[in-house]
Amino acid sequence: MNYSRQRELILKTVKENKIHPTAQDIYELVKEKSPNISLGTVYRDLNFLAEAGIIRKIDIGDKQIHFDGDISEHCHFVCLDCGKIHDIERKDYCHDENKNLIAKGFIPLRKDVIIYGQCPVCNKKEREN
Amino acid sequence: MNYSRQRELILKTVKENKIHPTAQDIYELVKEKSPNISLGTVYRDLNFLAEAGIIRKIDIGDKQIHFDGDISEHCHFVCLDCGKIHDIERKDYCHDENKNLIAKGFIPLRKDVIIYGQCPVCNKKEREN
DNA sequence: TCACAAAATAGTAATCATTACTAATTATTT
DNA sequence: AAATAATTAGTAATGATTACTATTTTGTGA
Numbered sequence: 001m002n003y004s005r006q007r008e009l010i011l012k013t014v015k016e017n018k019i020h021p022t023a024q025d026i027y028e029l030v031k032e033k034s035p036n037i038s039l040g041t042v043y044r045d046l047n048f049l050a051e052a053g054i055i056r057k058i059d060i061g062d063k064q065i066h067f068d069g070d071i072s073e074h075c076h077f078v079c080l081d082c083g084k085i086h087d088i089e090r091k092d093y094c095h096d097e098n099k100n101l102i103a104k105g106f107i108p109l110r111k112d113v114i115i116y117g118q119c120p121v122c123n124k125k126e127r128e129n
Numbered sequence: 130m131n132y133s134r135q136r137e138l139i140l141k142t143v144k145e146n147k148i149h150p151t152a153q154d155i156y157e158l159v160k161e162k163s164p165n166i167s168l169g170t171v172y173r174d175l176n177f178l179a180e181a182g183i184i185r186k187i188d189i190g191d192k193q194i195h196f197d198g199d200i201s202e203h204c205h206f207v208c209l210d211c212g213k214i215h216d217i218e219r220k221d222y223c224h225d226e227n228k229n230l231i232a233k234g235f236i237p238l239r240k241d242v243i244i245y246g247q248c249p250v251c252n253k254k255e256r257e258n
Numbered sequence: 259t260c261a262c263a264a265a266a267t268a269g270t271a272a273t274c275a276t277t278a279c280t281a282a283t284t285a286t287t288t
Numbered sequence: 289a290a291a292t293a294a295t296t297a298g299t300a301a302t303g304a305t306t307a308c309t310a311t312t313t314t315g316t317g318a
Contacts, residue, residue, distance in 0.1 A: 001268095002265085004265085004266055004267080004313075004314080005313090006266080006267070008267080013131040018290095022286095023304085024304085024306080028284090031238070036268070036269095037267085037268080038267065038268040038269060038270095039305095040267080040268070040269075040270085040306080040307090040308095041266080041267055041268070041304095043304090043305065043306075043307090044266085044267085045266090050187060052154070052182055053304095057253030058191075059188060059190045061186075061188045061241075062277085063303080063304070064303095064304065064305095065304085065305090077230070077235055077237070080238065084304090086235070088230065089267095091206070091229065092229040092233070093227070093229075093230070098222075098244075100220065100221040100222075101206070101217065101222070101244070102222055104221070104249065105248075105252060105253070106215075106244075106246055106249060106252075107208065107246045107247040107252055108205055108206070108244050108245075109245055109246040109247065110244070110245040110246065111242065111244045111245070112190075112239045112241075112242070112243045112244075112245070113240065113242050113245070115227075115230070115235075115237050115239070115240045115241075116237075116238055116239040116240070116241070117235055117236045117237040117238040117239065118235070118236040118238065119234075119235060120233065120234030120235060121232060123235075123236055124234075133284080133285080133294085133295060133296080134284095135295080135296070136295085151275090152275080152278080153275085155269075161283080165297070165298095166274095166296085166297080167279080167296065167297040167298060167299095168298090169276095169278090169279095169296080169297070169298075169299085170295080170296055172275090173275065173277090173295085174295095175302095176277095192275070192305090193274095193275065194275085194276090212260095238314085247290070259318105260317105261316105261317100261318090262296090262315105262316090262317095263314105263315095263316090263318105264315085264316100265312105265313085265314075265315095266311105266312080266313070266314085267310105267311080267312070267313080268303105268309100268310095268311085268312090269308105269309095269310100269311105270307100270308085270309095271306105271307080271308075271309105272301070272302105272305105272306080272307070272308090273301105273304105273305085273306070273307085274301095274304100274305095274306100275299080275303100275304100275308070275313085276301105276302085276314090277300105277303100278299100278300080278301070278302085279298100279299085279300075280297100280298095280299090280300105281297095281298100282295105282296085282297085282298105283294105283295080283297090284293100284294085284295070284296080284307100285292100285293085285295085286291100286292080286293075286294090287290100287291085287292075287293095287304105288289105288290095288291085288318075
């Protein structure tokens with residue numbers, strides 16, 4: 001009995017919205033279809049799904065946790081101008097093979113890579129001014 | 130008048146303590162030498178110093194911000210068992226040259242890399258049990 | 259089909275790191 | 289030394305997240 005109507009809806013919403021939504025974002029989106037859903041339920045279910053590895057948490061240091069329905073290997077680019085979070089494919093960033101770390105006895109299990117900078121749109125705007 | 134007695138002491142404490150302390154850690158350390166310093170001052174000065182690029186903020190997703198007096202290029206390894214934050218040298222992780230990103234119009238300015246896993250000490254403990 | 263037990267929910271209260279605020283203090287400038 | 293500007297201590301406020309509880313939902317097995 002793991003998937004209630006609310007939980008299914010929350011999962012669907014995270015998968016469909018590629019904007020890397022926060023819990024609050026999800027809450028507002030889900031409320032359109034399930035008006036009296038509780039914010040607590042949204043938080044609980046998002047954590048449940050992340051724990052199960054079905055969605056992914058992203059911490060970009062803006063005090064709110066973002067969620068990503070795409071759990072394929074990729075990293076994130078945060079634009080310091082507009083704040084948008086862009087997906088970066090594996091081939092677009094060099095991936096550490098961790099050889100040296102492993103040689104020293106570390107067991108790398110998870111790596112969070114977040115690149116901050118200026119996205120193409122904001123860079124274009126700046127060049128035009 | 131940028132460097133008050135308190136601010137100097139906070140900076141010195143961050144530089145001397147390699148444990149990647151939180152604001153609360155710093156507050157307790159600094160209180161030994163300056164007993165009636167305020168927690169607000171510690172937060173304000175740590176942010177001031179980070180803003181100035183003299184120290185570095187680290188967000189490892191444990192709800193508290195950690196600070197690092199070492200601003201040389203390195204990333205962090207967080208042990209999922211003991212929670213300790215280890216410094217990882219540049220040569221021990223493959224560094225992205227960002228060529229592909231730049232070709233697509235992104236301007237990478239800062240990259241936060243945090244690797245989570247098991248440190249050598251915790252791995253040894255596990256193998257012994 | 260129906261009752262029972264386990265899990266999930268809604269709604270609200272509590273938590274806790276961080277920030278904001280203010281009056282008092284300290285440092286800098288002329 | 290007076291005027292001015294920055295900094296501080298202490299406290300209150302903020303806001304995302306978690307905890308709690310009574311109620312509802314859901315799956316299961318007789």
